[in-house]
Amino acid sequence: MPKLQGRVGLLTGSATGIGRAGALLFASEGAALATLDNNQAEGERTVTTIRQAGGRATFINGDVSNPGDVQRAVAAAVAEYGKLDLVWSNAGIGVFKTVPDTDVDEWDRIVGVNLKGAYLVGKYAIPEIIKAGGGTVVITGSVNSFVADRQWAAYCATKGGVLMLAKAMALDHAPDGVRVNCVCPGSVDTALQERWLRARSSLPYEDAVAADQAAHPLGRYAEPEEVARAALFLSCDDSRFTTGSAVMVDGGLTAQ
């Protein structure tokens, strides 16, 4: 039995990387999906791939830091598929800088996408999830929800923030039957990871990758789908007694 049969979801950051893998996986497990991203071409490509495989998905071109766009995405899920059971706030960005070097605009943008975006999805989606009789919220945190990296200050601040946001929402909405959790990846093979590593390391890129992989006790990066599988666990009944928690998908990075 598909794990999300009959469920309707909203997923942000669905155009590339972890979110794209998540959209394909959730749709293959039976969910009908509204997907929100500001990369129109790739966002539409995700939806086309899902439809070609016989799944149900719709794309909303918008910015997770814009209240109107998030409202539009929640409304699209309900209008298209009749209700909303689950959301995964996954869109995220970062800039490789210390606090003094981070421009005020950069700070506002990173906080706007990573933290305010997760707040907006919660704000507009939770009332619909309650109307549907309960469901789940997942937010993509990071190992940086627990430990910091150098020159990654704004990003680390937001990833710490979303973990506490998830815990606060978990407490407030447990009586409503809404569970809220974070999925926290280590290094995942995506465009965001490559940009971060190229900025961070003076080594040739292949050597930097090898060193970063070796820092993970399992000795490699996660595939985007491996993160999506943890988010699937948190979005289906297999995790029915799990709320306010973080699932690490970090190959043991934060165990040491």
Ligand SMILES: NC(=O)c1ccc[n+]([C@@H]2O[C@H](COP(=O)([O-])OP(=O)(O)OC[C@H]3O[C@@H](n4cnc5c(N)ncnc54)[C@H](O)[C@@H]3O)[C@@H](O)[C@H]2O)c1
């Ligand atoms: N790749 C890693 O190693 C890693 C590790 C830990 C956490 N994460 C987190 O995973 C999530 C997904 O990142 P990824 O690695 O797949 O990178 P990615 O850059 O491939 O994906 C990010 C997605 O978010 C979208 N997006 C960015 N800004 C947006 C906005 N304002 N509105 C709507 N959509 C927007 C992008 O278009 C893209 O589709 C992020 O929250 C990131 O912080 C990634």
